[in-house]
Amino acid sequence: MTRIAIVGGAGRMGQTLARGLGALDDMEVVALVDPHEPAELGGARYEAIIEGLGAHDVDVVVDFSVAASVVRSARWCAEHGVALVVGTTGLSDGDRAELAAAGERTGVVVAANFAIGAVLAERFAAWAAPYFERAEVIELHHDAKVDAPSGTSIATARAIAAARRAAGRGPIVDTTTNWTLANSRGADAGDGVRVHSVRLPGLVAHQEILFGGPGEGLIIRHDSYDRASFVPGVALAIRTMDRRGGLVEGLATLLA
Ligand code: NAD
Numbered sequence: 318m319t320r321i322a323i324v325g326g327a328g329r330m331g332q333t334l335a336r337g338l339g340a341l342d343d344m345e346v347v348a349l350v351d352p353h354e355p356a357e358l359g360g361a362r363y364e365a366i367i368e369g370l371g372a373h374d375v376d377v378v379v380d381f382s383v384a385a386s387v388v389r390s391a392r393w394c395a396e397h398g399v400a401l402v403v404g405t406t407g408l409s410d411g412d413r414a415e416l417a418a419a420g421e422r423t424g425v426v427v428a429a430n431f432a433i434g435a436v437l438a439e440r441f442a443a444w445a446a447p448y449f450e451r452a453e454v455i456e457l458h459h460d461a462k463v464d465a466p467s468g469t470s471i472a473t474a475r476a477i478a479a480a481r482r483a484a485g486r487g488p489i490v491d492t493t494t495n496w497t498l499a500n501s502r503g504a505d506a507g508d509g510v511r512v513h514s515v516r517l518p519g520l521v522a523h524q525e526i527l528f529g530g531p532g533e534g535l536i537i538r539h540d541s542y543d544r545a546s547f548v549p550g551v552a553l554a555i556r557t558m559d560r561r562g563g564l565v566e567g568l569a570t571l572l573a
Contacts, residue, residue, distance in 0.1 A: 318343060318344070318345050319343060319344045319345070319376045319377060319555060319556075320345050320347045320374060320375050320376045320377075321338055321344055321345065321346050321347065321375070321376070321377050321378075321379055321555070322346075322347060322348040322349070322350055322364075322367075322370055322375045322377075322378050322379070323335055323338075323346060323348070323349050323350065323361075323378075323379045323380075323381070324350045324351070324367060324378060324379070324380040324381070324382050324386060324390050325350075325351055325380060325381045325382025325383070325386070325405070326348075326349025326350055326351045326355050326361070326363075327349065327351035327353040327354065327355035327356070328351065328381065328382065329544060330381035330404065330544055330547065331349065331351065331355065331381055331382070332355060332356065332357055333544040333545060333547070333548065334346075334379060334381060334547075334548060334551060335349060335355070335357065335359050335361060336357070336359065337545055337548030337551075337552075338379070338548065338551065338552060338555075339359055339360070339361075341552060343556070344552065344555065346359065346360075346361045347361055347362060347374055347375060348361050348362045348363070348364055348370055348374070348375065349361045349362070349363055349364070350364045350365070350366065350367050350369070350370065351363075351365070351382070352365055352366075366389075367386075367389055367390055367393045368393065370393075372397035372398070372399060375399050376399065376400065376560070377399065377400045377401070377402060377555050377560070378390055378393070378394050378399055378400070378401050378402070379401075379402045379404070379551060379555070380401065380402070380403045380404065380405050381404040381405055382405050383405065383407075384405055384406070384407040384408050384409065384412055386405070387403055387405050387408060387412050387415070387416070388411075388412055388415045390403070391403075391412075391415045391416050391418070391419040391425070392415065392419070394419055394423050394425070395418065395419040395421075395422040395423055396422075398422065398423050399423060400423055400424040400425070400555075400558060400560035401416075401419060401423065401424070401425045401426070402425075402426045402427075402551060402554045402555060402558070403416065403425070403426065403427040403428075404427075404428060404429075404431055404547065404551065406429050406468060408427070413427075416564060417564050419564075420562065420563055420564030421562065422562065423560070423561070423562060424558045424559050424560040424561060424562055424563060424565075425563070425564045425565065426554045426558050426564075426565045426568075426571070427564070427565070427566055427567075428550070428554070428566070428567050428568040429468045429469065429472070429567075430468075430469045430472075430547075430550075430568070431547040431548075431550030431551050431554070431568055432522070432539070432541050432546045432547055432550060433549055433550045433553065433568070433572070434539045434540075434541075434546070435469055435522075435524065435539045435541070436550070436567075436568045436569050436572060437539075437572070438473070438524065438526065438537050438538070438539040439469075439472065439473045439476050439569070440476075440569060440572075441537050442473055442476060442477055442480075442526045442528075442537055443476045443477060443479070443480040444480070445528055445535055445537070446476075446477040446478075446480035446481050446484075446486075446528075447480055447481055447483075447484030447486055448528075448530065449528035449529060449530040449535065450489070450529060450530050450531070451489050451528070451529045451530075452474075452477045452481075452489065452510050452526065452527065452528050452529075453503065453510070453511045453512075453513065453526075453527050454466075454470045454473055454474050454477075454506070454510065454511070454512045454513070454524065454525070454526050454527075455512075455513045455515065455524070455525045455527070456469065456470035456512065456513070456514055456515070456522075456523070456524045457514075457515040457516075457517065457520050457522075457523040457524070457525075458514075458515070458516055458520055458521070458522055458523070459516070459517070459518065459519070459520050459521060459522075460516045460517055460518045460520075462516060465514040465516070466504065466506070466512045466513075466514045467514070467522070467524070469522075469524060470506070470512045470514070470524060471506050471512065473524065473526060474506030474507060474510040474511075474512050475506060475507055475510075477510050477526070478506070478507045478508035478509075478510050481508060481510075482508065487508075488508040488509040489508065489509030489510060489511075490509060491505075491509060491511070521540075521541045521542055521543065521544075521546075522540075522541040522546075523538070523539065523540045523541070524538070524539050525537070525538045526538075550568050553568070553571060553572075554568060554571055557571045558571065
């Protein structure tokens with residue numbers, strides 16, 4: 318049985334993870350860490366700060382909180398040899414350096430997208446990329462998202478560009494010359510792979526990757542309908558990571 322503490326345990330993801338991971342046969346959520354008391358504890362202990370945890374009571378810390386708390390989790394986990402899985406986004410280079418330092422003393426996984434389907438979609442896109450003349454990415458999110466385009470869409474566009482380069486294909490050249498509305502062709506994320514952002518109420522997190530070649534097209538689409546979509550990827554990370562040491566960036570590395 319893997320014993321888990323969730324940092325950010327009162328948040329939307331923390332509560333979803335507590336329910337989802339707690340329902341698995343091989344995992345037990347033993348503690349929720351958050352400055353705010355969680356609405357649901359589900360049998361877990363509540364701690365306001367990570368230092369309140371007993372290092373011998375926890376095997377893995379899962380951090381879905383705010384960027385400012387990730388360094389604290391990294392330091393605590395490194396000091397006590399407890400493995401760390403980080404889904405919190407908006408990390409600075411300094412935060413990443415702390416995670417790398419923690420990875421020298423304990424196992425660390427950090428990924429900006431734990432939806433397995435999204436990770437696979439990026440992999441499929443890189444596979445398809447060299448075979449089509451053009452590729453564009455459309456990402457669609459709820460209207461409360463403050464940043465655009467999504468980090469996942471930038472990563473996908475860059476994976477497409479890298480796969481094209483590796484296959485000896487040059488950058489995509491946009492032949493549009495008459496722009497009647499500014500930015501109507503989206504943003505170039507590198508080598509001419511364009512990204513378009515849609516924001517609408519009712520959406521969660523969605524992405525379409527569109528390829529076009531002579532007489533044919535291919536669309537790869539992924540949908541996160543609910544925060545529950547991130548639970549299997551977190552469970553996969555917990556089960557497959559090397560808890561003794563090393564930093565893993567991105568879930569793709571852990572997918573066979
Ligand atoms: P949220 O605002 O609902 O929850 C964040 C929680 O963190 C809050 O309860 C807050 O009180 C808590 N918190 C703040 N400071 C803390 C500290 N020092 N220690 C412990 N807890 C602290 O946000 P959310 O929607 O649950 O998202 C949380 C994070 O997870 C965000 O960075 C989000 O972008 C990220 N996220 C990542 C993925 C992924 O697949 N990697 C998926 C969804 C969300």
